[in-house]
Amino acid sequence: MSEIFNRIKCPEDIKKFDDEQLNQLADFLRDKIVKTISKTGGHLASSLGTVEITIALHYIFNSPHDKIIWDVGHQCYSHKLLTGRIEEFPTIRKYDGLSGFTKRYESCHDPFGAGHSSTSISAALGFARARDHLKEDYEVIAIIGDGAMTGGMAFEAMNNAGHLKSDLIVVLNDNEMSIAKNVGALAKHLSHLRMEPHFVKLKDSFRSIIKQIPRIGTTMLKKAEEIEEHLTYLVIPGVLFESLGFTYLGPFDGHDIKLLNQTFKRAKNIKGPKLIHLITQKGKGYEPAEKDATKWHGAIPFDIQTGNGTTPLDRDIPQYSDVFCDTLIKLAEEDERIIAITAAMPDGTGLKPFQDKFPDRIYDVGIAEQHAVTFSAGLAAAGMRPCAAIYSTFLQRAFDQVFHDVCLQNLPVVFALDRGGIVGEDGPTHHGLYDLSFLRAIPGIIIMAPKDENELQSMFKSAFDYNCPVAIRYPRGKGVGVRMDPPEEWETLPIGRAEVLHPGFDLAILAVGNMVYPSILAAEKLNNYGIRAYVVNMRFIKPLDKEIVVKLARETKHLVTAEENTLSGGFGSAVLEALTEAEIRDCLVQTIGLPDMFIEHGNMNVLREKYGLTSDGIVNVVKKSMQLAK
Numbered sequence: 001m002s003e004i005f006n007r008i009k010c011p012e013d014i015k016k017f018d019d020e021q022l023n024q025l026a027d028f029l030r031d032k033i034v035k036t037i038s039k040t041g042g043h044l045a046s047s048l049g050t051v052e053i054t055i056a057l058h059y060i061f062n063s064p065h066d067k068i069i070w071d072v073g074h075q076c077y078s079h080k081l082l083t084g085r086i087e088e089f090p091t092i093r094k095y096d097g098l099s100g101f102t103k104r105y106e107s108c109h110d111p112f113g114a115g116h117s118s119t120s121i122s123a124a125l126g127f128a129r130a131r132d133h134l135k136e137d138y139e140v141i142a143i144i145g146d147g148a149m150t151g152g153m154a155f156e157a158m159n160n161a162g163h164l165k166s167d168l169i170v171v172l173n174d175n176e177m178s179i180a181k182n183v184g185a186l187a188k189h190l191s192h193l194r195m196e197p198h199f200v201k202l203k204d205s206f207r208s209i210i211k212q213i214p215r216i217g218t219t220m221l222k223k224a225e226e227i228e229e230h231l232t233y234l235v236i237p238g239v240l241f242e243s244l245g246f247t248y249l250g251p252f253d254g255h256d257i258k259l260l261n262q263t264f265k266r267a268k269n270i271k272g273p274k275l276i277h278l279i280t281q282k283g284k285g286y287e288p289a290e291k292d293a294t295k296w297h298g299a300i301p302f303d304i305q306t307g308n309g310t311t312p313l314d315r316d317i318p319q320y321s322d323v324f325c326d327t328l329i330k331l332a333e334e335d336e337r338i339i340a341i342t343a344a345m346p347d348g349t350g351l352k353p354f355q356d357k358f359p360d361r362i363y364d365v366g367i368a369e370q371h372a373v374t375f376s377a378g379l380a381a382a383g384m385r386p387c388a389a390i391y392s393t394f395l396q397r398a399f400d401q402v403f404h405d406v407c408l409q410n411l412p413v414v415f416a417l418d419r420g421g422i423v424g425e426d427g428p429t430h431h432g433l434y435d436l437s438f439l440r441a442i443p444g445i446i447i448m449a450p451k452d453e454n455e456l457q458s459m460f461k462s463a464f465d466y467n468c469p470v471a472i473r474y475p476r477g478k479g480v481g482v483r484m485d486p487p488e489e490w491e492t493l494p495i496g497r498a499e500v501l502h503p504g505f506d507l508a509i510l511a512v513g514n515m516v517y518p519s520i521l522a523a524e525k526l527n528n529y530g531i532r533a534y535v536v537n538m539r540f541i542k543p544l545d546k547e548i549v550v551k552l553a554r555e556t557k558h559l560v561t562a563e564e565n566t567l568s569g570g571f572g573s574a575v576l577e578a579l580t581e582a583e584i585r586d587c588l589v590q591t592i593g594l595p596d597m598f599i600e601h602g603n604m605n606v607l608r609e610k611y612g613l614t615s616d617g618i619v620n621v622v623k624k625s626m627q628l629a630k
C-alpha cells in the first residue's frame with residue numbers, strides 16, 4: 001500500500017480511495033512525519049494531530065482551486081505530503097529545503113503563507129470577498145487551532161466575516177493545547193462545548209421542529225425565533241460563534257475521516273460563514289508526543305524508539321532564556337511588584353520556573369502580544385513592575401502598543417526580547433532581525449543587547465532600576481559559557497555607556513550583542529596581519545554612546561559596526577547618524593548585518609557564515625577595505 005501512497009503527486013490521487021484506504025493513508029502519513037521529523041526536528045505534535053483533517057479536506061475540496069489556508073502553518077506536514085512534496089519532504093526546515101510552514105512560493109496549494117498566528121480567518125475572508133467581487137466560484141477554508149483562536153485578529157476577522165456573510169468555512173482544530181495548555185475564557189468555553197455534545201442534537205431538533213410547523217403565523221414565527229434566541233443562550237453550543245454570525249457545526253471527532261468527510265460535505269451546502277469545531281489530540285499516534293504535547297510541539301531530532309534527543313546538548317552552558325528566568329526570579333524575590341507576562345509561551349521564553357515559583361505573579365494572556373504589551377502598560381501605570389517576555393519576531397505584532405501605550409506614557413515596562421537575531425530552521429517568519437530598527441524609532445525607550453549571559457543579568461537588574469521603558473534583546477540558544485556573577489555583584493549599568501574590550505589603533509569594531517565575541521576574535525586574527533582593531537561592546541543601541549563613537553571615528557577614521565539585525569535602520573544606521581550629527585566626514589564606516597531582504601531558513605551557523613556574521617566575516621570586510629585603501 002505504501003507504494004501507492006508514496007506515488008501521491010496531488011490531492012486528486014486520493015479521491016478514489018475508499019474509507020479503509022483513507023485510514024491506511026493516515027497511518028502512512030504519520031509514519032512518514034515521525035520518521036522525517038526524527039531526523040530534521042520540527043513541529044511534530046501539531047502535525048500529527050491534523051492528519052485526518054488534512055486527508056478529509058483534500059478528499060472533499062479541490063485544492064488548489066479551493067483555497068485551504070492553515071493558521072500558523074506549523075501543522076501542515078500532511079498537507080505538504082498530499083500536495084506533491086513527498087520527495088522533498090526529507091529536506092523540510094533545512095537550508096535550501098522545504099519550509100516548515102506554508103509558503104506561497106513553495107506550492108500552488110499554499111494560497112497563503114504563515115508562521116505567525118491568528119491570520120487565517122482574515123486571509124480567508126479576503127479570499128472569499130475577492131472571489132465574490134471577481135464572480136469566481138471556489139470554497140475558502142481556514143484551519144485554525146484553539147491556541148491561535150485566542151489571538152485578537154481571529155476575533156476581528158470573525159466579527160467582520162459575520163457581518164459580510166460571505167461563504168467561508170472555518171475549521172477549529174481544538175486539541176486544548178496552545179504550545180502549553182491553552183488558557184483563558186475561550187478555552188473554558190470550548191471545553192464546555194466538548195463536554196456537552198448532546199446539545200448539538202438539541203439545537204438541530206429544535207430548529208427542525210420549528211421549520212416543520214405548517215403555515216405558522218408571522219407573530220408565531222417571531223415568537224419562535226425569540227424563544228430560540230433565548231434558548232440558545234441556555235443550551236445551544238457554539239453560541240459565541242453563532243452570535244458572531246457563524247453557523248456552528250460540532251463538536252466532532254477530528255480523527256474520524258468518514259465523519260469529517262460528511263461534515264465538510266454538509267458545510268459546503270450551508271450559506272454564509274460556518275465554523276466546524278473538531279476535537280483532536282495533539283501528538284496523536286506517537287506515544288511520547290501524546291503524553292507530553294508541549295515538549296513535542298517543536299521537537300529536536302530524536303530517537304523514535306526512546307524519544308530521546310539525538311543531538312548532544314551542552315548542559316554546562318546555560319540557555320539565554322534560562323538565565324533570563326533565573327535572573328527574574330532573583331529580582332522578583334527582592335521586589336514583589338515584579339510580575340511576568342507571556343503571550344502563550346511560558347516554556348519557550350524560559351519562564352516556567354518563574355511560573356512554578358510565583359504562580360500568582362505570572363500571566364499567560366494567550367497568543368495575544370498586543371494585549372500583552374498594553375496589559376503590561378496598565379500594570380506599570382498602576383504601580384507594578386511588569387516584564388513582558390516576548391520573542392523578538394512576535395513583538396512586531398505590538399509595535400503600536402509599545403509606541404502608544406508604553407513609551408508615549410513613559411511606563412516602566414521591561415521587554416525581554418528572546419530570539420533576537422537569526423533563529424535558524426523556522427526561517428523568515430521567525431528571525432528576530434528587525435527589533436533594533438523598529439524599536440530604535442520610538443523615543444524614550446532604552447534598548448540593550450548583552451554580549452554574554454552574565455551581562456544579561458546586569459542588564460535586567462539595570463532595567464528595573466531605570467524606571468522607564470526598556471528592551472533587552474538576546475539571542476536564541478545557549479550563552480557563551482562565561483563565569484556567572486552572583487546577584488550581589490550585578491551592576492546597574494550607566495545608561496548609554498559602552499565598554500572598550502580590546503585596544504586598537506587602525507580601526508574600531510563597534511559591536512552589539514552576540515557580535516561582540518566574534519569581534520574580539522576578529523581583532524585577534526587581524527593582529528596577525530598587523531592590523532590593530534579596537535573592539536567596543538556598545539551595550540546600548542539606544543541611547544547610543546555617541547561620545548565613544550565620535551572619539552574613535554576621529555582617532556581611527558575607520559569604524560566597522562557589527563550587529564545581527566537588518567542593516568536598514570539598525571545599530572549601524574545609528575552610528576552613521578551620530579557621525580553625521582557630529583559632522584564627521586572623513587571616517588570610513590563599514591556596516592556588518594543582514595541585507596534588506598527576507599532571510600531564508602536553515603541552520604544558524606550556515607546562515608551566519610553566509611551573511612558574514614562571524615569573526616572571519618568581519619576580518620574579510622576589514623581586509624577588503626585595507627586593499628581598497630592601498
Ligand SMILES: Cc1ncc(C[n+]2csc(CCOP(=O)(O)OP(=O)(O)O)c2C)c(N)n1
Pocket residue numbers: 046049072074075115116117144145146147148149173175177178179282343344345367369394397
Ligand atoms: C503571533 C505568534 N505568537 C506566538 C507564536 C508561537 N506559536 C506557534 S504555534 C503556537 C500554539 C498554537 O496553538 P494552536 O493554534 O492550538 O495549534 P496546535 O499547535 O495546538 O495545533 C504558538 C504560541 C506564533 N506562531 N505567532
